Amino acid sequence: xxxxxxxxxxxxxxxxxxxxxxxxxxxxxxxxxxxxxxxxxxxxxxxxxxxxxxxxxxxxxxxxxxxxxxxxxxxxxxxxxxxxxxxxxxxxxxxxxxxxxxxxxxxxxxxxxxxxxxxxxxxxxxxxxxxxxxxxxxxxxxxxxxxxxxxxxxxxxxxxxxxxx
Numbered sequence: 001x002x003x004x005x006x007x008x009x010x011x012x013x014x015x016x017x018x019x020x021x022x023x024x025x026x027x028x029x030x031x032x033x034x035x036x037x038x039x040x041x042x043x044x045x046x047x048x049x050x051x052x053x054x055x056x057x058x059x060x061x062x063x064x065x066x067x068x069x070x071x072x073x074x075x076x077x078x079x080x081x082x083x084x085x086x087x088x089x090x091x092x093x094x095x096x097x098x099x100x101x102x103x104x105x106x107x108x109x110x111x112x113x114x115x116x117x118x119x120x121x122x123x124x125x126x127x128x129x130x131x132x133x134x135x136x137x138x139x140x141x142x143x144x145x146x147x148x149x150x151x152x153x154x155x156x157x158x159x160x161x162x163x164x165x
Contacts, residue, residue: 025147028053028140029130031093033117036103041117048144049086050077050165052158055128055138057095058105063137067109069155073162074113082165086144093127094118095136 056063077088
């Protein structure tokens with residue numbers, strides 16, 4: 001089973017060692033895109049919090065199947081204070097092209113956090129390009145200083161990592 005998981009992670013471009021070493025914490029590139037209501041939202045607006053930048057799309061079956069566990073993690077940690085005083089936030093970046101499908105998926109999947117953004121450019125998304133996203137679901141965990149501290153943590157791995165903070 002571990003071999004299959006390793007092969008899947010390798011094939012889909014995921015790291016099997018999601019947490020980054022102290023030396024390898026790059027600054028997270030800024031994302032500045034519109035929410036479903038047309039308001040410009042910046043990733044740096046969430047500075048001071050632990051932020052999961054989640055790349056997904058309404059047409060992505062694996063993304064949608066991960067939403068229940070993601071909402072569970074969000075609900076568990078959204079009000080928790082971390083050692084540096086930060087809260088947990090999710091900054092969802094959709095690779096959709098269809099605004100109505102994107103909005104409907106947010107509602108249907110009960111994605112209750114307030115930061116959902118997209119440029120409706122699909123795989124040509126400026127955010128996906130800035131983060132080197134080549135497959136979805138994909139995510140990046142950012143610390144309160146805006147540094148990338150982990151990549152592609154899902155389910156129990158994400159929950160355990162957040163607990164360790």
